[in-house]
Amino acid sequence: MSALAGIRTELAEALAGVDATIYDYLPEMIAAPAVVILPGDPYIASGEQPFGYFEGRYTLVAIANVAPNREATKALDLLIEAVVAAVVAEGYGLEQVAAPYAFESGGAVHLAADITITTTFTF
Numbered sequence: 001m002s003a004l005a006g007i008r009t010e011l012a013e014a015l016a017g018v019d020a021t022i023y024d025y026l027p028e029m030i031a032a033p034a035v036v037i038l039p040g041d042p043y044i045a046s047g048e049q050p051f052g053y054f055e056g057r058y059t060l061v062a063i064a065n066v067a068p069n070r071e072a073t074k075a076l077d078l079l080i081e082a083v084v085a086a087v088v089a090e091g092y093g094l095e096q097v098a099a100p101y102a103f104e105s106g107g108a109v110h111l112a113a114d115i116t117i118t119t120t121f122t123f
Helices: 003-014 069-089
Strands: 021-023 034-045 054-063 093-097 101-105 108-121
Touching (some): 003 034, 003 108, 054 101
Antiparallel strands (some): 054 108
C-alpha cells in the first residue's frame, strides 16, 4: 500500500466512531450523512518539514442528510464537531473548516462543509 493510501485508511479508521458513512474515495453516489476523504490542496508539500518528511493535506467533506435547512444546518454542525474531535484526538492538525455549501449527489442536494486537516509523513 502506498503512503498516501495508508493515510486515507488511517483517517477512515479514526472516523469509525462518527455516526456517518465514511468513504476514503469519492463515490459515485453517497449515503448521507457521510464523510468523504479527498486529497487537499496542495496534496503534498515539503514546506517547513525536516529533510525527508512531507506535509499531507486532506479535505474531509462532511455531508448532512437531505432535510429542511434548519435541520440540515444543525445536523451538519454536529457532524463537523464529531469529525474534528475524532481527527484531532488522533493527532491530525486542523487547518480549517470552510463555510457550508450545496453538495449534489444522485440528484439530491445536501448541505456540506470541507474540513481541511494535515499530517506529517514520509514515503
